[in-house]
Amino acid sequence: MNRLQKLLKEQKDIFSVYYTAGYPNLNDTMPVLNALQKSGTHLVELGMPFSDPLADGPTIQKSSEQALENGMSLKVLFEQIKDMRSSIDMPIVLMGYFNPVFKYGVEAFVKKCSEVGVDGVILPDLPFDEYQDNYQDLFEQNGISNIFLITPQTPDERIKLIDDNSNGFIYMVSSASVTGAKKGLSDEQITYFNRVNNLGLSTGRLIGFGISNKETFQTACDFASGAIIGSAFVKLLDENGASEKAIADFVKNIKNN
Amino acid sequence: MMSDKNKYKVDEKGMYGRFGGAFIPEMLQPNIENLKNVYLDIINSDAFQKEYKSLLKDYVGRPSPLYFAKRLSEKYDTNIYLKREDLNHTGAHKVNNTVGQILIAKHMGKDRIIAETGAGQHGVATATACALMGLRCVVYMGEIDIKRQAPNVARMKMLGAEVVAATSGSKTLKDATNEALRDWICNPEDTFYLIGSVVGPHPYPDMVARLQAIISEEIAWQIKEKTSKDYPDYVVACVGGGSNAAGSFYHFMDDERVNLIAVEASGMGVDSGETAATIALGDLGVIHGSKTFLMQSDDGQITEPYSISAGLDYPGIGPLHAHLHDTKRASILSATDQDALDSAMELTQLEGIIPALESSHALAVLKKKKFKKNDSVVITLSGRGDKDMETYMKHFGF
Ligand SMILES: Cc1ncc(COP(=O)(O)O)c(C=O)c1O
Numbered sequence: 001m002n003r004l005q006k007l008l009k010e011q012k013d014i015f016s017v018y019y020t021a022g023y024p025n026l027n028d029t030m031p032v033l034n035a036l037q038k039s040g041t042h043l044v045e046l047g048m049p050f051s052d053p054l055a056d057g058p059t060i061q062k063s064s065e066q067a068l069e070n071g072m073s074l075k076v077l078f079e080q081i082k083d084m085r086s087s088i089d090m091p092i093v094l095m096g097y098f099n100p101v102f103k104y105g106v107e108a109f110v111k112k113c114s115e116v117g118v119d120g121v122i123l124p125d126l127p128f129d130e131y132q133d134n135y136q137d138l139f140e141q142n143g144i145s146n147i148f149l150i151t152p153q154t155p156d157e158r159i160k161l162i163d164d165n166s167n168g169f170i171y172m173v174s175s176a177s178v179t180g181a182k183k184g185l186s187d188e189q190i191t192y193f194n195r196v197n198n199l200g201l202s203t204g205r206l207i208g209f210g211i212s213n214k215e216t217f218q219t220a221c222d223f224a225s226g227a228i229i230g231s232a233f234v235k236l237l238d239e240n241g242a243s244e245k246a247i248a249d250f251v252k253n254i255k256n257n
Numbered sequence: 258m259m260s261d262k263n264k265y266k267v268d269e270k271g272m273y274g275r276f277g278g279a280f281i282p283e284m285l286q287p288n289i290e291n292l293k294n295v296y297l298d299i300i301n302s303d304a305f306q307k308e309y310k311s312l313l314k315d316y317v318g319r320p321s322p323l324y325f326a327k328r329l330s331e332k333y334d335t336n337i338y339l340k341r342e343d344l345n346h347t348g349a350h351k352v353n354n355t356v357g358q359i360l361i362a363k364h365m366g367k368d369r370i371i372a373e374t375g376a377g378q379h380g381v382a383t384a385t386a387c388a389l390m391g392l393r394c395v396v397y398m399g400e401i402d403i404k405r406q407a408p409n410v411a412r413m414k415m416l417g418a419e420v421v422a423a424t425s426g427s428k429t430l431k432d433a434t435n436e437a438l439r440d441w442i443c444n445p446e447d448t449f450y451l452i453g454s455v456v457g458p459h460p461y462p463d464m465v466a467r468l469q470a471i472i473s474e475e476i477a478w479q480i481k482e483k484t485s486k487d488y489p490d491y492v493v494a495c496v497g498g499g500s501n502a503a504g505s506f507y508h509f510m511d512d513e514r515v516n517l518i519a520v521e522a523s524g525m526g527v528d529s530g531e532t533a534a535t536i537a538l539g540d541l542g543v544i545h546g547s548k549t550f551l552m553q554s555d556d557g558q559i560t561e562p563y564s565i566s567a568g569l570d571y572p573g574i575g576p577l578h579a580h581l582h583d584t585k586r587a588s589i590l591s592a593t594d595q596d597a598l599d600s601a602m603e604l605t606q607l608e609g610i611i612p613a614l615e616s617s618h619a620l621a622v623l624k625k626k627k628f629k630k631n632d633s634v635v636i637t638l639s640g641r642g643d644k645d646m647e648t649y650m651k652h653f654g655f
Contacts, residue, residue: 050558051426051558051560052426052432052435052544052559054282054438054439054545058425068558073556073558099542099543099553102541103540103556103557104556124282124284127280148283151284153284153445176443176445181443
């Protein structure tokens, strides 16, 4: 069992944060990570910036652009986090688009993840079939969980297939949207959460996209193992930089207990 | 084993050899899956064919002539035939695709159309088809391109389309494509994404190629009428994403007697850093849902291309062309800005036809390759030069 699987098994109301590596400054990656851990965050999705982030809204687009301008790349990121396990106990998931990973070499990437202590990977534009045909063995042999997204439009059959092939968590996208698009959770979304909960899945779910405050976080936790806050946190970094105090306040205001 | 006959066609997984596929986020999966399940049935249905063919004939103005360019042929001592897509309604081949896809959208019950555009040609062709069908139309266009292509922006607006500026990234075609994909993610139910070239996730490259295939279907019977042979020795087309080339090649791909040449834009030169020569420079990666050659940095970030012609200014290339290149079925040449300008002037003064800058890249083949006296060389004139007059004025000092 890796850290991620352990967390999903043991922790209720998982408080998870996404932020873009190398933002707002190139070397903010580790200070932000340390501040998040100190604040009681359970899980971090560390964004690998890409020039063409087509599932992201303006906030994360802008952070990716800035991070790339700052000089962020996979090589730099792995260098920054190579010793993270001396201070970080939370599970860490890398999130980004497929092309930079493909260019780096998928095998080299997965091995490097394993070496530095990354627990899982989210690559929204790596389709399920492609993963299954070419990469599943590689990921499993290296103990890296590949995390899939599901949306309100994903058919039940496909959700079950994804469940059968997941070993970390399932990323439940809250609505038909890009990141940071909507506020609040509607009845329609609740119906979708309930539908998924009634499928009897074996993999835990975290809800993401549009989770931005205490209220949406709480609601999401009622229907899943926890939730992921992305754009709202990236905005905080934009406004306050990697301030340990601002991060601590942000987390305290949203997280349960 | 793939049968030889279908060596260059897409397979069940949406691949052309090792290129293509559908590398899309899960949010787009149901829409793409749905389109994949219905597009062939719709295209092959009698109802679609009847309506599509009738629109091509009476609205677009097809068949487009295959014109024997006598003076150009004399100059190059060979037989040059121009496939006159420039004479289509709206001035380019793009409309073949948009009238086809708009019918598919209607069959699927979608009433909101979105599209990306670079120079505005595909945007205009989409807005035209939407006006014709009374459908809502939103066109994404890079902020920089909106400034560069004011007349086409006005045309789209006059046709009733909403033109939305893409302000992310490099603010050009690739970013307009990202914005269109984001719109589709947010509006999965009522919206149809009308892609302008043989790019994007499967089934788009195949669907667009089939809708442009009318070009080679006509060339095949027209060449018979004009020459003693029933095939051309060469078919030449310019390639941005590759739709006019795909349409020009389509019916000849399995006929190895026909040599296929695609010409990409090398801007200021392949090694200048200011280029769109994807095949010459690019390496394998994933762009807009398709695995293909693309221009990228060592870290896998997609780089911004450059060409004098906005329609060829795309950092990737359709997966079909990557495959035709990989299997050596087609040769991919490149032409610089200057080559294109020279060829545009040459055609204008020898034949009285002002070509689009994109098409001028295809014409530049005449300066790159010596054809035999008896060869019949078909060059697709993908569009007319009206939209490029400002560039011509600037460069030729009119
Ligand atoms: C006249 C003309 N030719 C060619 C192209 C390039 O597109 P494709 O490579 O898909 O044919 C364009 C695109 O805008 C165009 O307007």
